[in-house]
Each structure stands twice: as structure tokens, then as C-alpha cells.
Amino acid sequence: MQKNKKALVLLNMGGARNKAELKMFLTNMFNDKNILTMKSNLLRKLIATFIVTSRLDSAWKNYEKIGNESPINKLTEKLVQKANEKIEDFMTYQVMRYTPPFAKNVIEQMKKDEITEVILLPLYSQYSTTTTKSSLEDFIYFAKDNFKIQIIETFYKNDSFNECILDEIISKIQSPSEYNLIFSAHGLPQKIVDAGDPYEKQMNEHVKILSDKLSQKGINFKSINLAYQSKVGPLKWLEPSLENMLKNFKNENVLIYPIAFIVDNSETDFELDIEYREIAHEIGIKDYKVCKCVNDSDEFIEAIKDIIK
Structure with missing residues (x-):
């Protein structure tokens, strides 16, 4: 047992390991008052049940195309294992919001491990009520x-973290001037942003930081853009959509970086790498590449040390 009773807790949304867990994920997500923001719990529950019933089978077909499981689980387990090996003075745990391991169970283990101090690090570098606040x-x-708790709400301005992103972007292509770089962020309904959610503002700031850093390194893409993926339902969502953004680049090359995500998941492995790749092909984009998230890289472990310092 460690002498120092500090814990680093990595928070994320979770991802399905099988069809039953996908149903659990969708049910828990759409019953979250930060996702469906109406005041009536009963109405939220009814809408959640309708969405889950209507979407489960089609959503599972997407999971079948990426090996019947979200990559987020194994990658996060590796990240936690590395953190426990390399980050001194802390025991690292993971907590998922909509699939196991759930907060309630992890907290029971932490009490058994006699943890007294906790740093909460949500694995969303920009703040949103739908992700950070909910987790x-x-x-x-x-x-x-039970614990003395410290919270890290954002880390998109952290230099070490941003260097991890740039390393991945730079490693993907030899001739940046021949590519249009698109930072793809998970979309949000416009009404959530209008209600005061800082996500869009921070996303714009993050893209500016990364663009400036690329320029300082003498790396000049043909264009640098921000677009939003994953829209569902009839509401107005943040724009431009990734699909509409891709239409600008017929006969050109595109590099996608999933700026809203820290660990690869169904939105990166299925949506970006399969679904939008097909759209890009239909549009007539010449070369379409997708970057990996920072995941469990050694560089990201070093960035975490800097973030929690």
C-alpha cells in the first residue's frame, strides 16, 4: 500500500463493450439532466426510452464495424496502468459516466485504499456542461x-498537452502545405451554448493556440479549420458541420484531428475514420487522413504530470 494517500481520478463518458452495455450507455446518457435539459424527470425518462429503443440496433451496427467494442475501455485501462507506473505520489483510477467503472464503485475501492485527497481530471480538455460538469x-x-477534492476543469491551454497534439498532426503527413487541417469537435445543440456553456468559445481559443504553435514551428497547412461532428435530432447545432466543411475540399487533401477527445472512441474510430471517410470519398477528396487522440502515449503521461502539478 502506498504511503501517500492521494488519488488522481480520470473522468470520461465511457463506451460499450457489448450490446447490453450500449443500451446502458444510451439509457444513462439520455437520462442525464445535463444532456436532456428539461425540468421534468418523467418527460426526460420517456424521451430517453424512445431514443434508446429507436437507436439501439442501428447504433450497434456501427460498433460491429469497429470490433464490437469501443476502444475507449482498453486504451483508458492502459492509460491508468501507465499513470500508476510513472506518476509518483498518486494512485490513479478511472471513472466512467455512463458505463462501468462507475463513480459509486470506484469510490468504495478508494475508501478501502484509504485515499484522503483526490485530484479530479475530466478527460475533456475544454469545459462543457454536457461532459465536464456532468462527470x-x-x-x-x-x-x-470522504475526500479533500481538487478539480481541474480545463487543460486546453497546457503547453505539454498541446505539444502531444502537434506531434501527432506533424507525424501524419510530410507536406503540410498540400493538406487542409480540420479540427473536428463533438457538436452541441446551439441552445446549450446560448444558455452559457463555454465550450464553443474555448474550442475557438484552442484552435487558435494550436494554429499559432504550428506557425511558430514553420508548419503551414493549406488551411486550418474547425468543424463539428455527431449531430443528432432536429435542433440547431453548432456550425459548421464536418460534412459541410468537407464539401469545400473536393480534389484536395484533408487531415482530421479529433480535438474534443483525449482517448479514441466510437466517435473517432467509427464516425471519423469510417463514416466521414465515406462522405469524403463521395465528395471527391483526394486523400483523407485521421489523427489518433493522445490516448496512453508517454508524452501525454508527462503532460498529465504538468497539468496536475
Whole structure:
């Protein structure tokens, strides 16, 4: 047992390991008051049930194309293992919001491990009520007063983290001037942003930071863009959509970086690498490449050390 009773807890949304867990994921997500924001719990539950029933089979077909499981689980387990090996003075745990391991169970283990101090690091570098706030509220609700808690709400301005992103972007292509770089972020309904969610503002700031860093390194893409993926339903969502952005680049080359994600998941492996690749092919894009997230890289472990310092 470690002498120092500090914990680093990595928070994320989770991902399905099988069809039953996909149903669990969708049910928990659409019952989250930060996702469906109406005041009536009953109405939320009814809408959630309708969405899950209507979407489960088609959503599972997408998972079948990436090996019947979201990559987020194994990659996060590797990230936690590396963190426990390389980050001194902390025991590292993971907590997922919509699939196991859940906060309630991890907190019970942490109490058995005699943890007294906790740093919560949501694995979303920009803040949103739909991700960061939801994950933090969930952990704090079950933690009660068992720990002294510190929270890291954002880390998109952290230099070490941004260098990890740039390393991946630079490694993907030899001639940046021949490629259009698109930072693809998970979309949000416009009404959530209008209600004060800082996600869009921080996303724009993050793209500016990364663009400036590329320029300082003398790396000049043909263009640098921000677009939003994953829109569902009839509401107005953040724009431009990734699909519409891709239409600008017929007969050109495109490099995608999944700027909203830290660990690869169904949105990166299925949506970006399969679904939007097909769209790019139909549009007539010459070369379409997708970057990996920072995942469990050694460089990201070093960035975490800097972020929690």
C-alpha cells in the first residue's frame, strides 16, 4: 500500500463493450439532466426510452464495424496502468459516466485504499456542461465528504498537452502545405451554448493556440479549420458541420484531428475514420487522413504530470 494517500481520478463518458452495455450507455446518457435539459424527470425518462429503443440496433451496427467494442475501455485501462507506473505520489483510477467503472464503485475501492485527497481530471480538455460538469457532479455526489477534492476543469491551454497534439498532426503527413487541417469537435445543440456553456468559445481559443504553435514551428497547412461532428435530432447545432466543411475540399487533401477527445472512441474510430471517410470519398477528396487522440502515449503521461502539478 502506498504511503501517500492521494488519488488522481480520470473522468470520461465511457463506451460499450457489448450490446447490453450500449443500451446502458444510451439509457444513462439520455437520462442525464445535463444532456436532456428539461425540468421534468418523467418527460426526460420517456424521451430517453424512445431514443434508446429507436437507436439501439442501428447504433450497434456501427460498433460491429469497429470490433464490437469501443476502444475507449482498453486504451483508458492502459492509460491508468501507465499513470500508476510513472506518476509518483498518486494512485490513479478511472471513472466512467455512463458505463462501468462507475463513480459509486470506484469510490468504495478508494475508501478501502484509504485515499484522503483526490485530484479530479475530466478527460475533456475544454469545459462543457454536457461532459465536464456532468462527470464532476456525478463523482462529487457519491464522494460525499470522504475526500479533500481538487478539480481541474480545463487543460486546453497546457503547453505539454498541446505539444502531444502537434506531434501527432506533424507525424501524419510530410507536406503540410498540400493538406487542409480540420479540427473536428463533438457538436452541441446551439441552445446549450446560448444558455452559457463555454465550450464553443474555448474550442475557438484552442484552435487558435494550436494554429499559432504550428506557425511558430514553420508548419503551414493549406488551411486550418474547425468543424463539428455527431449531430443528432432536429435542433440547431453548432456550425459548421464536418460534412459541410468537407464539401469545400473536393480534389484536395484533408487531415482530421479529433480535438474534443483525449482517448479514441466510437466517435473517432467509427464516425471519423469510417463514416466521414465515406462522405469524403463521395465528395471527391483526394486523400483523407485521421489523427489518433493522445490516448496512453508517454508524452501525454508527462503532460498529465504538468497539468496536475
